[in-house]
Amino acid sequence: MNKPLPKPTPAELELLQALWPLGSATAKQVHEAMLAEKPDLAYGAVLRLMQIMHGKGLLIRDESQRSHVYAPAQPKDALQTNLLQDLLQRAFAGSAKALVLAALRTGISRKEREEIERMLKEEKE
Known part of the structure; x- marks a missing residue:
């Protein structure tokens, strides 16, 4: 039986809101999408949050290319x-x-x- 995915924190939900329209994207693409709402947001913060979300199972990651491509684990x-x-x-x-x-x-x-x-x-x- 699959264990339920953890509930995203407010910051994780905000990142998912930026990622869903993209479908799948690199951390750089998500960072660029989020800059409109949060112009002071650092790239490193987005990358770290995406890595944490991957570890929690909220994101899936394709590591076949140089830049990892992330996608939401659920619609x-x-x-x-x-x-x-x-x-x-x-x-x-x-x-x-x-x-x-x-x-x-x-x-x-x-x-x-x-x-x-x-x-x-x-x-x-």
Whole structure:
């Protein structure tokens, strides 16, 4: 049986957010992608974090080329589902309704509300 992957730290999740659109990338490419949001981010910090994430099983690494190429160990939607399930159990006693109501109370845009209403209407049909 596969043991579950560890939950990423906030810094690891931020790195994954930069890596998912790239699919797979070198540390240099991820660093460049992250510079837009964090202009002071050092390349060495990105490389070290990617090495740690590889050791934890959050990233897979292709070592066949001179520059190692990293990729997320699981797709974005799978990780989000796992994190959501954990949050649902820990913070909302397993109640999806309580989670959704809390999310709606935190303030969503009119566009987001319309999209949610459209999805709910399509579910009924």
